Amino acid sequence: MPEVLLHFSIPFSAVFSITGRLRYAFLAGVFGVIPDLDILFEIHRSPTHSIPVLLAVAVPVLVMLSSRNSRFLKASEIGLFGMLSHPILDLFDGYTPILWPLSSYSPWIKFSVEAYLSSTPSLNVDCQVLWQPTIFHPVETIGGVLVTPLGAVISAALMLPPLVMVAIHYYKFLRSLD
Ligand SMILES: [Zn+2]
Numbered sequence: 001m002p003e004v005l006l007h008f009s010i011p012f013s014a015v016f017s018i019t020g021r022l023r024y025a026f027l028a029g030v031f032g033v034i035p036d037l038d039i040l041f042e043i044h045r046s047p048t049h050s051i052p053v054l055l056a057v058a059v060p061v062l063v064m065l066s067s068r069n070s071r072f073l074k075a076s077e078i079g080l081f082g083m084l085s086h087p088i089l090d091l092f093d094g095y096t097p098i099l100w101p102l103s104s105y106s107p108w109i110k111f112s113v114e115a116y117l118s119s120t121p122s123l124n125v126d127c128q129v130l131w132q133p134t135i136f137h138p139v140e141t142i143g144g145v146l147v148t149p150l151g152a153v154i155s156a157a158l159m160l161p162p163l164v165m166v167a168i169h170y171y172k173f174l175r176s177l178d
Contacts, residue, residue, distance in 0.1 A: 002089050005147040007032045009155035010089060011082040016162040024078050025162060031082030042138050049087040050100040058083070097134040105131040 012029035
């Protein structure tokens, strides 16, 4: 799986860029991590990584909330967006049961790109979709990568601008109260 921090920071940044709301961005980030909680049950890339399963759970909740409070509905839609982002990101990092149980095979989009700028510039792009039968293996040890140096830099680039922007906004607001 991509590290946990990226599962948080990517939906965080996407939702902030759409809504401009920090609380919605945090909500998307938190829900973006939730599918990996299957690790606590000693299984990884379980049905929590399946879009049909996530929709089957979330759509009845959305329908129920749509008749009540529009704020809850929006929060639920953002939570669903965060959760759906998770298996899509995992898809680029290994076999993911994203279509289970509609398909008994798990895809992996193996994408690589290498570009060199030199006296003889080169560009190599390779993209394959690999498939393997879906088998839910128990994991030997409970755990996963929380953060890597590259993931920390990318997450900082995604999350710091919104955080700084909101901090400046509140600072100006507080100054205006003086
Ligand atoms: Zn995952």
